[in-house]
Amino acid sequence: LAAFRARARAAGISEATLHAALDGVQRREHAVRQDRNQPEFTRTLWEYLDSAISPQRVATGQQKLAELRSEFDAASAGYGVPAAVLAAVWGIESNYGRNYGDVPVFDALATLGFEGRREAWARAELMAALQIVQRGDIDHARMVGSWAGAMGQTQFLPSSYLAFAVDADGDGRRDIWASMADVLSSTANFLARSGWRADEPWGAEVRLPAAFDPARADADLRQDAAQWTAEGVTAIDGAPLPAMAEAAILQPAGARGPAFIVGRNFRSILRYNNSTSYALTVGLLSQRIAGGPPVQAAWPRELRALTWGELQVLQQGLNRRGFDSGAPDGQMGPATRRALRQYQRSLGMPADGYPTAELLERLRGEP
Numbered sequence: 001l002a003a004f005r006a007r008a009r010a011a012g013i014s015e016a017t018l019h020a021a022l023d024g025v026q027r028r029e030h031a032v033r034q035d036r037n038q039p040e041f042t043r044t045l046w047e048y049l050d051s052a053i054s055p056q057r058v059a060t061g062q063q064k065l066a067e068l069r070s071e072f073d074a075a076s077a078g079y080g081v082p083a084a085v086l087a088a089v090w091g092i093e094s095n096y097g098r099n100y101g102d103v104p105v106f107d108a109l110a111t112l113g114f115e116g117r118r119e120a121w122a123r124a125e126l127m128a129a130l131q132i133v134q135r136g137d138i139d140h141a142r143m144v145g146s147w148a149g150a151m152g153q154t155q156f157l158p159s160s161y162l163a164f165a166v167d168a169d170g171d172g173r174r175d176i177w178a179s180m181a182d183v184l185s186s187t188a189n190f191l192a193r194s195g196w197r198a199d200e201p202w203g204a205e206v207r208l209p210a211a212f213d214p215a216r217a218d219a220d221l222r223q224d225a226a227q228w229t230a231e232g233v234t235a236i237d238g239a240p241l242p243a244m245a246e247a248a249i250l251q252p253a254g255a256r257g258p259a260f261i262v263g264r265n266f267r268s269i270l271r272y273n274n275s276t277s278y279a280l281t282v283g284l285l286s287q288r289i290a291g292g293p294p295v296q297a298a299w300p301r302e303l304r305a306l307t308w309g310e311l312q313v314l315q316q317g318l319n320r321r322g323f324d325s326g327a328p329d330g331q332m333g334p335a336t337r338r339a340l341r342q343y344q345r346s347l348g349m350p351a352d353g354y355p356t357a358e359l360l361e362r363l364r365g366e367p
Helices: 002-010 015-022 029-036 045-052 055-067 069-079 083-094 105-114 119-135 158-164 180-193 225-230 264-272 276-289 308-320 334-346 357-365
Strands: 203-207 248-250 259-262
Touching (some): 002 119, 015 105, 055 069, 069 180, 180 264, 259 276, 308 334
Antiparallel strands (some): 248 259
8 A cells, every 4th residue: 555655645645634544444355356256147128127126125215215205305395316316326226225335335345345346446546535534524434325335214325425526515525425315415416417317307108100120129219209290109198208408218128128218317326326227226216215116117127147157158149140238248239239230130039139049059059
């Protein structure tokens, strides 16, 4: 840490802060293992939603909304983000404050900064954590969170804290651990400054016309909701689509599963956590907390998730057949989805880009 300490001093971090925050840091083997680990087994989106949007989590979210009505209302009014969305983020990130981690942030980031896949990133976050302590927002001993350094009840990284945390209760500190006013307003500020539009919903479940091309269900194919309406897309109950600009259609379980229209607010949630499954879960949980319905269309529960190793085999098979999915990494990124759609078209199948065991077996069996 000696060289890092020197850089921190040059950046204006005091000796007192360095001593308090870094003298007692400990290597966290769990953080190294988690950072390096590539999980072999995965869950389908609907299995994840079953647990993330459980009846208990919905009921607790509604209860918390009632208990903290003034804090939720203030955050929502100040930043234009619905209270139910803030409750959903809180519920997913820490189960409404019940589990936001107990790993000292300085231990986690110092460990990852000097032995991990993302050393430069972790060192930058470590510097941001020092700035938080130096500013007096919180004592270093109270800075606890996940193995990756995410902190507080809605899991801000230190850099996000510096950029978006808010002192909503006026006590002179931005406390995302114990002050619910600060927690909710900070979360709302993050989403608002990430592009949240108060005049649009996060999205909605939709019904697609019979002749809809699954290849058009693509996050990068964006147009006004009015254009989707003109193409025959309706809300799941047959009502008109909500007004949304730059809206895309998603079929996260492929052509056999539900479909959703999402827009700019969905992409704001993605800036909080860049996972389509995460953003969809936030939107759907917020819908339930607000008293809305669950997903109406059936999930294709007969399908299973491919493992990381199976996705690598699928990618290798696509590449061998001239459908370029990039370097096999076991991840369903844009290149793999594009290659899989091309392969599905070559077979005369709906080009939804969804990886199934059936497609994997076809690729394994073909010369």
